[in-house]
Amino acid sequence: MTDVEPLAVTPALEAHALSLVREGSRVLDDVSFTVAPGEIYALLGGNGAGKSTTLLTFLGFLSPSGGSVQVNGREVGADVAAARGAIAYLPEAATLYGHLDAYENLAYFLDLAGRRVDRAALEAALDQVALPPEARGRRMQTYSKGMRQKTAIALALLRDTPILLLDEPTSGLDPVAIDEFHAMVKALAAAGRTVLMVTHDVYGACQVADRVGLLRGGRLVGSFEAGPQGRIDTETVHAAFAARGAS
Amino acid sequence: MSLVFRIAREEWRLWSRSRVVVIAALTIAVLVGVTSLLTARGVADQAANRTARQAEAEAAFFAQPDRHPHRMVHYGHYAFRTPPPLAVFDPGVDAVTGQSIFLEGHRQNTAMFADARSGADLGGFAALTPASLYQLLVPLLLIVLGHGIVLRERESGTLAVHLAQGQSGLTLMLGKALALAGVGGLLLLPVAALALAAIAGGEAPLAAVLLVGGYALYLAVWALFVLAVSLWLDRRSVALGMLVFAWLVTSLVVPRIAIDAASAAVEAPGKIESDLAMLSRQRAIGDGHNAADPAFEALRKQVLDQYGKQDVAQLPINWRGVVADYSEKKLTALMNEIAEDRMTREAAQSRVVTAFGIVSPALALGAASRALAGTDLATHHRFLRESEVLRYDFVQALNNLHARALTYADDAARSSDPEAEARTRVSAKAWSLLASFRFVPDPASARAARAVQPLGLLVFWLAVLCCAVVVGARRLRP
Ligand SMILES: Nc1ncnc2c1ncn2[C@@H]1O[C@H](COP(=O)(O)OP(=O)(O)OP(=O)(O)O)[C@@H](O)[C@H]1O
Ligand SMILES: [Mg+2]
Numbered sequence: 001m002t003d004v005e006p007l008a009v010t011p012a013l014e015a016h017a018l019s020l021v022r023e024g025s026r027v028l029d030d031v032s033f034t035v036a037p038g039e040i041y042a043l044l045g046g047n048g049a050g051k052s053t054t055l056l057t058f059l060g061f062l063s064p065s066g067g068s069v070q071v072n073g074r075e076v077g078a079d080v081a082a083a084r085g086a087i088a089y090l091p092e093a094a095t096l097y098g099h100l101d102a103y104e105n106l107a108y109f110l111d112l113a114g115r116r117v118d119r120a121a122l123e124a125a126l127d128q129v130a131l132p133p134e135a136r137g138r139r140m141q142t143y144s145k146g147m148r149q150k151t152a153i154a155l156a157l158l159r160d161t162p163i164l165l166l167d168e169p170t171s172g173l174d175p176v177a178i179d180e181f182h183a184m185v186k187a188l189a190a191a192g193r194t195v196l197m198v199t200h201d202v203y204g205a206c207q208v209a210d211r212v213g214l215l216r217g218g219r220l221v222g223s224f225e226a227g228p229q230g231r232i233d234t235e236t237v238h239a240a241f242a243a244r245g246a247s
Numbered sequence: 248m249s250l251v252f253r254i255a256r257e258e259w260r261l262w263s264r265s266r267v268v269v270i271a272a273l274t275i276a277v278l279v280g281v282t283s284l285l286t287a288r289g290v291a292d293q294a295a296n297r298t299a300r301q302a303e304a305e306a307a308f309f310a311q312p313d314r315h316p317h318r319m320v321h322y323g324h325y326a327f328r329t330p331p332p333l334a335v336f337d338p339g340v341d342a343v344t345g346q347s348i349f350l351e352g353h354r355q356n357t358a359m360f361a362d363a364r365s366g367a368d369l370g371g372f373a374a375l376t377p378a379s380l381y382q383l384l385v386p387l388l389l390i391v392l393g394h395g396i397v398l399r400e401r402e403s404g405t406l407a408v409h410l411a412q413g414q415s416g417l418t419l420m421l422g423k424a425l426a427l428a429g430v431g432g433l434l435l436l437p438v439a440a441l442a443l444a445a446i447a448g449g450e451a452p453l454a455a456v457l458l459v460g461g462y463a464l465y466l467a468v469w470a471l472f473v474l475a476v477s478l479w480l481d482r483r484s485v486a487l488g489m490l491v492f493a494w495l496v497t498s499l500v501v502p503r504i505a506i507d508a509a510s511a512a513v514e515a516p517g518k519i520e521s522d523l524a525m526l527s528r529q530r531a532i533g534d535g536h537n538a539a540d541p542a543f544e545a546l547r548k549q550v551l552d553q554y555g556k557q558d559v560a561q562l563p564i565n566w567r568g569v570v571a572d573y574s575e576k577k578l579t580a581l582m583n584e585i586a587e588d589r590m591t592r593e594a595a596q597s598r599v600v601t602a603f604g605i606v607s608p609a610l611a612l613g614a615a616s617r618a619l620a621g622t623d624l625a626t627h628h629r630f631l632r633e634s635e636v637l638r639y640d641f642v643q644a645l646n647n648l649h650a651r652a653l654t655y656a657d658d659a660a661r662s663s664d665p666e667a668e669a670r671t672r673v674s675a676k677a678w679s680l681l682a683s684f685r686f687v688p689d690p691a692s693a694r695a696a697r698a699v700q701p702l703g704l705l706v707f708w709l710a711v712l713c714c715a716v717v718v719g720a721r722r723l724r725p
Contacts, residue, residue, distance in 0.1 A: 056725070059410075059411050061410070061411075061724050061725060062724075081413055084411055084412065084413040085413055087411065088411075089407065089408065089411035089412075090408075091404040091407040091408060091411075091725065092404070093404060094403075094404040094405070094407070094408060095403045095404060095405070096403070096404075096405060096408075097257075097261070097403070097405060098403075099260070099261050099264045099265070100260075108253075108257055109408060109409070109412065111250075111253055112250060112253065112254070112409060112412065112414055113412040113413070113414075139264075152408075155408070159412070165411075
């Protein structure tokens with residue numbers, strides 16, 4: 001199924017008839033969707049559906065076997081550096097460096113990315129993700145999963161890129177942390193950032209996303225957007241997700 | 248460049264915060280330190296000791312009273328091989344071959360006084376030389392430190408973040424390589440210190456610098472291998488297992504196989520067989536102590552003809568001395584032939600072992616290290632040849648004295664006539680015919696020439712591994 005909605009502006013992210021063969025097996029098959037600037041798009045799917053693969057394709061780590069992927073209207077393969085420069089990526093289960101504290105972690109990644117930020121900017125970003133101040137000077141190996149995730153998000157924020165790719169950002173977080181996280185993602189989108197996040201969590205996806213794409217076996221088998229009540233209907237999506245064997 | 252340095256610095260910070268790494272590094276540092284000190288002390292003792300013993304042996308020879316020259320032939324003399332300054336780092340074959348020889352008439356003795364005694368002195372530490380520590384243990388430290396250098400980041404997802412930030416795989420790998428190089432450089436400090444001490448002790452700078460360079464090359468090969476494995480494999484435990492396996496094979500198994508292959512490829516007759524062959528040919532030469540031995544019949548005719556005499560008693564020279572001189576010459580030619588044959592075989596075996604350096608950097612480095620330190624087999628062989636020349640010269644000088652300074656009549660009557668016996672004693676002044684002997688190492692250029700091939704093998708490995716790392720870095724994916 002493809003997005004038919006005509007877009008006035010250049011999409012921040014666009015997959016067009018994307019297919020990908022990995023070690024002989026077809027992992028993505030004719031996947032098309034777009035994410036507009038400032039939009040939150042959730043890619044929902046079970047294990048092995050091809051969600052992480054889709055993100056890696058936008059980053060240019062995997063090249064499409066067919067179709068195309070574009071970032072800000074430019075073919076990723078034509079200018080990988082531009083695509084990566086526009087995107088902050090949060091990998092699945094990112095743990096950053098356990099032997100460094102939050103400041104050291106952020107400073108190191110930003111140094112390598114060529115961004116100079118001062119201590120105040122680091123504090124501001126950590127405030128934004130609500131990492132407890134007393135934890136910031138501790139080595140990250142002592143952090144809980146939620147604290148690690150928050151630090152990783154702070155890094156993505158500090159990169160100050162227009163696009164965020166988040167791979168299962170809420171898996172392993174407690175419900176309160178998930179709510180906090182969703183609130184933050186919404187605030188970011190409101191400030192103009194484009195978010196493409198990947199998740200198994202039907203409820204969370206419906207809560208946070210403007211649109212939800214359902215991926216199964218490498219094919220985009222459903223696309224949902226908010227109804228008149230302003231919310232994507234969780235029941236409908238859940239039913240589609242659970243309908244194994246359909247298409 | 249500053250990025251590369253920043254990446255390396257982060258790696259150093261990680262290691263400095265890891266207890267395992269700090270303990271492993273301290274253990275190696277203490278081992279290297281203790282071993283260097285003990286070896287240095289041992290070798291310095293030996294050097295002083297052997298130089299003193301050489302002088303003592305000469306003084307003892309010169310101090311012999313007036314005697315029959317042939318008794319001096321059997322009194323004998325010692326030749327000592329003083330260890331070169333770099334033996335402090337790599338005693339090489341010294342411990343096995345022995346470093347002194349008893350020189351006497353009619354025999355080529357084997358070298359003796361191997362290090363077994365000094366090993367007992369130092370509580371067994373002497374067998375662990377700085378060279379063997381570097382060849383064996385330091386790669387293990389690099390494995391412990393470096394097997395996860397890329398995989399750790401792959402498994403924690405930080406690699407994905409870096410690459411997604413647009414970092415190039417090559418820059419990351421350069422940083423990691425620099426981090427390992429820093430450790431290697433630190434580990435080389437003791438070698439450099441010992442090399443400097445050797446230079447201060449009279450060693451040629453070329454040899455000392457090449458020695459340090461050889462070890463640097465070896466550590467670089469291991470560091471790049473560790474990096475390449477961490478880069479190409481996708482699980483840390485597998486990488487560690489594979490590295491340890493490679494270490495076992497190249498450092499312990501291949502050297503063992505190389506020695507077996509060398510003895511299989513180059514047949515060397517055992518001592519008993521060669522002694523028996525020697526005895527039968529020696530019998531044909533005749534016993535130099537018995538001037539009436541039929542083996543000297545032809546010589547007798549020839550000498551009598553030369554002087555136009557009918558009987559040996561009429562000769563102007565002492566026939567017994569002539570026989571002693573002649574049989575020593577023949578015997579020495581035979582002994583040299585056998586010794587050269589043995590040394591040729593040993594050298595061929597050593598070449599086979601070194602050729603295995605193509606699959607074992609430890610073997611290649613060992614060969615280069617011994618050659619540069621002047622403690623290799625070639626040096627030992629030169630010592631054997633030079634001490635043989637010393638032996639032959641003084642024995643023949645004594646035989647010459649025997650032939651010219653003693654009359655045949657006195658010599659023949661000396662066991663029954665005390666006056667004749669007194670006349671066969673030569674003045675002790677004559678013992679100064681013994682040349683003074685000081686074994687010196689080969690010039691640095693000759694040692695360097697012998698080290699070129701094994702060092703070339705290390706350079707080959709370095710090039711192969713560089714390619715593996717560069718190719719892997721270019722296709723690095725999260
Ligand atoms: N490195 C790889 N090489 C070959 N095939 C792979 C590789 N990684 C994943 N795949 C395959 O690609 C398909 C999609 O994998 P992907 O990781 O994108 O799934 P996912 O939707 O992210 O699943 P999950 O929810 O478990 O993270 C799977 O069938 C998987 O087996
Ligand atoms: Mg995934």
